[in-house]
Amino acid sequence: MKRLDWRVLSGPRVSRRTLMQMAMATGAFGFAQWLSACAGGEATPTAAPAAGATPQAAQPTPGGTTPATAATPAGEARRGGTLRLGYGIGQILTLDPAQVTQGIVAGELVANIFSSLVQFDQQLDLVPDLAEDWEVSQDGTEYTFHLRDGLKFHNGDPLLAQDFIYTYERTTNPDFASPHANKLNLVTSITAPDELTLVIKLSEPYAPFLATACSRGPGRALTPISKRAIDEMGDEQFGLTPVGCGPFMVVPESVEVGRGFRMVAFEDWYGGRPLLDEIVVQIIPEPSSRISALEAGDVDMLDIVPASGVEQIRANDQITMVEAPGTNWIGLTMNYTRPPWDNLDARMAVSKAINRQEFIDKALFGLAVPSIGAIAPAFGWVYVPPEEWGENPQGYNLEEAKALAEKAGLRGTSVKILSSAQDPRPEEVLRTMLQEIGLDVQIEQLQDAAYNERWEAGDYDMNINGSVVDADPDDGHWNFFHSQGPWNTYGYNNPRVDELLEGTRRTNNQDERREMWHEIQRILQQDVAYAFLYHTPDRTAFYTYVKGYVAIPEMRYLETVWLDK
Numbered sequence: 001m002k003r004l005d006w007r008v009l010s011g012p013r014v015s016r017r018t019l020m021q022m023a024m025a026t027g028a029f030g031f032a033q034w035l036s037a038c039a040g041g042e043a044t045p046t047a048a049p050a051a052g053a054t055p056q057a058a059q060p061t062p063g064g065t066t067p068a069t070a071a072t073p074a075g076e077a078r079r080g081g082t083l084r085l086g087y088g089i090g091q092i093l094t095l096d097p098a099q100v101t102q103g104i105v106a107g108e109l110v111a112n113i114f115s116s117l118v119q120f121d122q123q124l125d126l127v128p129d130l131a132e133d134w135e136v137s138q139d140g141t142e143y144t145f146h147l148r149d150g151l152k153f154h155n156g157d158p159l160l161a162q163d164f165i166y167t168y169e170r171t172t173n174p175d176f177a178s179p180h181a182n183k184l185n186l187v188t189s190i191t192a193p194d195e196l197t198l199v200i201k202l203s204e205p206y207a208p209f210l211a212t213a214c215s216r217g218p219g220r221a222l223t224p225i226s227k228r229a230i231d232e233m234g235d236e237q238f239g240l241t242p243v244g245c246g247p248f249m250v251v252p253e254s255v256e257v258g259r260g261f262r263m264v265a266f267e268d269w270y271g272g273r274p275l276l277d278e279i280v281v282q283i284i285p286e287p288s289s290r291i292s293a294l295e296a297g298d299v300d301m302l303d304i305v306p307a308s309g310v311e312q313i314r315a316n317d318q319i320t321m322v323e324a325p326g327t328n329w330i331g332l333t334m335n336y337t338r339p340p341w342d343n344l345d346a347r348m349a350v351s352k353a354i355n356r357q358e359f360i361d362k363a364l365f366g367l368a369v370p371s372i373g374a375i376a377p378a379f380g381w382v383y384v385p386p387e388e389w390g391e392n393p394q395g396y397n398l399e400e401a402k403a404l405a406e407k408a409g410l411r412g413t414s415v416k417i418l419s420s421a422q423d424p425r426p427e428e429v430l431r432t433m434l435q436e437i438g439l440d441v442q443i444e445q446l447q448d449a450a451y452n453e454r455w456e457a458g459d460y461d462m463n464i465n466g467s468v469v470d471a472d473p474d475d476g477h478w479n480f481f482h483s484q485g486p487w488n489t490y491g492y493n494n495p496r497v498d499e500l501l502e503g504t505r506r507t508n509n510q511d512e513r514r515e516m517w518h519e520i521q522r523i524l525q526q527d528v529a530y531a532f533l534y535h536t537p538d539r540t541a542f543y544t545y546v547k548g549y550v551a552i553p554e555m556r557y558l559e560t561v562w563l564d565k
Contacts, residue, residue, distance in 0.1 A: 077548055081563040083279045086299035088306060090285045090420060091258055091448035094239035095250070097220035098171045098178040101452065101487070103328075107469035108303050108556040109281065111217035112263060113244035115270070116224070117145055117164075117198075119216035120471075120552050124378075129216050130159070130224070130245070130270070131198075140205035140508050145198040152268045153226040154249040161192035163224045171221050176235070179486035180221040182478065183213040186505070206505045207513065208472035216246075217555045218471040247274040247559035259283055275548065275562040285422040294319065294541060300563070301542035303556060307367045308423065313541050321541040324553040325378040329371050329476055330466035331530030332430065336491035338461060340408055347528035349404035351394040353437045354430065360534055363426040368534040373521035374467065374476045376535050378553060381510060382473060382517045394525050394532065401437050411438030418444050418460035420451035426464055458489040464533070469554040473517055477501060481520070481529055492529050 092105055097114055100106045119129035128134075131145040151159035168190050171178045186202040186209075193199060202209070213221040229243035241252035248263035255261040260281040265274045282299060284290045291309035293299045295316060305313055305321060313321050334341035334350060341347055356370035369377065372386045372394070386392065405411060417427050424443055431441040441462075446454065454460055467476030479485045482501050483493040500516045500523075507513060524530070538554045545565040550557060 077275055077560075077562045078564065079273075079275050079562070080277050081565075083276050083301060083546070083558070083561060083563065084299040085279055085281050086284045086290050086293050086302045087260065087281050088285070088287065088290050088302065088304050088422075089283060089448065090422060092283070093449060093452055095242045096235065096239040097223035098167075098176070098180055098225070099235075099239060100220060101179055102448075103218075103468035103470075103554070104303065106220055107217040107554050110220065110223070111246070111555055112248045112279070112558050113242060113246045113250060114216070114220075114223045115244075115246045116216040116219060117214040117222060118210055118219075119557070120555065122550060122552055124471075124553060126210055126215065140207070141202045143200045143202075143209070145200075147196040147198065148270050149196060151245065151270055153224075153229070153245050154243045154266055155226060155229055156268075157226055157228055159224055159226075159245050160195040161198040162195070163227070164198050164222060165190050165192060166227045167222055167225045170225060170230070178221070179479070180213075182482075182484070182486065183209075183219075183221040204506050205508055207508050208474045208505070211471035212474055215471055216557075218469050218475060245269075247271065248279060251278075269559070271559060274559040276558070279558060287423045297543075300546055302540060305539040305541045306423065307364045307536075308425075310365065310367055310539065318543060319541050320544055320546075321539055322549065322551050324538045324551045326468075326536050326538045327376045327378045327470040327476075327554055328466060328468040328535055329374045329376055329532065330464065330534050330536070331371065331374070331532040333460075333463050333465060333490050333530055334528070335458065335461055336493075337458060340410060340413060341461070343408050344528065345404045346408035346410055347531070348393070349401045349408055349410060349437055350434060350439075351528050351531035352397045352401035352404065354433055354531060354533070355396045355398075356533060359426070359429055359433065363429040364534065364536070368536045371532040371534050373524060373532055374480070374530070375473055375517060375521060376470065376476070379473055382514045384518070392525055394528060398436060405437035405439075412440065413438070414440040414442065415461045416442045416444045418446065418451060418454060418463040420446055420448045421464075430464070456489055458491065460490075466530075466533075474501075474504060477504075477517075477520065481524060492527070494523060494527060494529075497523055497529075 089102065089104065092109070093102060094100055095105070095110060095113060097106070097110050100110055115129050117129060117131040118126045121127050130147055130151060132148045133146040135144045136142070147161060153159050168184060168187065170176060172181045172184050186204060186206050187200060188203045189201045191199050211219055213219045224245060226243045230238055233241070240255055240257070241250055247266055247269045249266045251262040251264055260283045262278055262280050264278045265276060267273050284293055287306035287308050290302055290306060291312055294302050294313070313319055332350070334347050336342050360366055360368045360370065370386055372389055372392045375383050377383050417430065419427050421427065424445065427443045431443065434441050455463065455465070467480065470476045478501055479487040481488065481492060481497055483498050497520055500520050504513050504516045540556070542549065545563055546561060547564050548560040548562045550560050
């Protein structure tokens with residue numbers, strides 16, 4: 001069988017055409033094209049760091065906002081110290097890769113506790129992680145991974161090819177009910193010819209397989225799990241105090257639900273001991289409190305800068321803010337299983353009543369871009385800006401919205417928006433807009449765990465949510481819009497969308513994928529599967545003494561970070 005070796009397509013500098021070929025071989029579609037367009041030149045992939053090496057990191061200028069593509073010498077790195085990370089979430093529901101549904105947890109915390117077969121570089125190209133090498137068969141149905149020698153889990157057990165077989169069996173076990181099992185549906189066999197070789201065969205090509213199932217952070221379906229740790233702790237405890245294989249390991253006794261935990265450097269990580277001694281994760285749900293904690297020096301870094309604090313942080317010359325492209329989309333769900341949202345006219349009335357730019361200006365301080373679908377701007381090979389898309393049936397038109405609302409009998413209807421947001425500004429702005437078509441909108445504010453339980457059960461009228469930390473458009477579509485998607489809890493079912501989503505997985509032809517994604521977007525707009533709202537850039541901030549940060553959109557790989565103090 002003829003195989004395509006990813007290395008023959010790499011080098012110190014590759015052409016756009018060659019990068020396309022690499023993308024089709026690995027499933028990392030379009031990221032470099034977006035970045036080269038943003039930066040104004042051809043993209044230059046970076047080589048994977050050798051074990052023990054310290055990559056040169058992007059070092060932005062203090063004050064203001066620095067694009068993630070900027071890079072200057074990082075200086076001589078120092079070992080030691082504690083990074084205090086202010087983390088903007090109400091609750092961390094689990095740290096088990098196979099169960100995580102909170103995208104920022106997967107990309108920013110799980111990615112530091114667990115390594116995977118492959119990982120991302122700054123251009124979001126796929127590079128080696130636990131697998132130092134791999135090949136893909138010419139027909140895209142067989143993957144052969146060659147693992148690094150000497151890999152270990154945090155509990156000291158060796159990490160071998162057999163551990164991925166156990167992980168596959170665990171993730172796909174129906175009783176375990178992993179929301180990521182669908183990414184492994186096409187696997188027909190997974191074998192270990194020897195301790196360092198893993199062979200995965202698919203029934204048909206799955207274009208984004210490496211990015212969505214095998215990558216550090218987003219692709220958590222095959223993130224390797226220690227069987228002994230599960231046997232000793234059980235699944236629930238493992239989710240709180242996981243045993244990973246990444247650069248940092250959780251200190252079990254430090255875990256306080258709702259407050260945070262500590263991660264310490266893993267001495268036996270394949271890439272060498274991380275530069276930091278430890279990271280203290282401090283959960284700070286309220287946006288203004290996160291900004292205050294950073295400016296007061298109570299934390300060294302924020303995982304994400306809330307929109308309400310961007311201008312304040314930009315004005316502080318002791319703090320650096322880095323902005324990278326986002327891979328996210330956010331929209332308003334209306335539950336198809338509850339009248340009147342089973343009525344297209346009712347859903348379209350709501351969507352047409354929302355002035356996206358005004359919503360962004362009032363709810364997000366103007367720091368987002370309007371969305372016409374679930375294809376994020378970072379996916380430049382397929383994304384089309386709203387002004388270039390043409391007719392969007394969901395576009396703002398208040399008079400049409402009022403007429404549709406009258407036709408659907410919406411006037412006087414009482415509806416609740418389910419929310420776990422610490423800042424209810426978006427829901428409040430939306431409530432005001434929907435009053436124009438006669439809706440009586442209430443906001444039902446819950447803690448994260450309670451919200452997640454209600455959302456997964458489909459027990460809501462409306463909510464504002466979406467997808468973040470996506471590796472490919474497949475991430476943000478299949479889970480929400482396929483009839484069997486794990487996060488399709490609102491009852492959307494369109495056989496043509498199912499057919500197209502399955503088609504985007506089967507073909508490696510990017511032109512064919514682009515056409516299918518555009519057709520999907522048109523159908524989702526017409527069906528009002530969601531009332532699509534906005535996309536946000538990824539912003540993080542830290543004191544100028546925090547060095548070595550490598551900006552990878554919506555992810556935080558922190559093994560290169562060090563403190564110059």
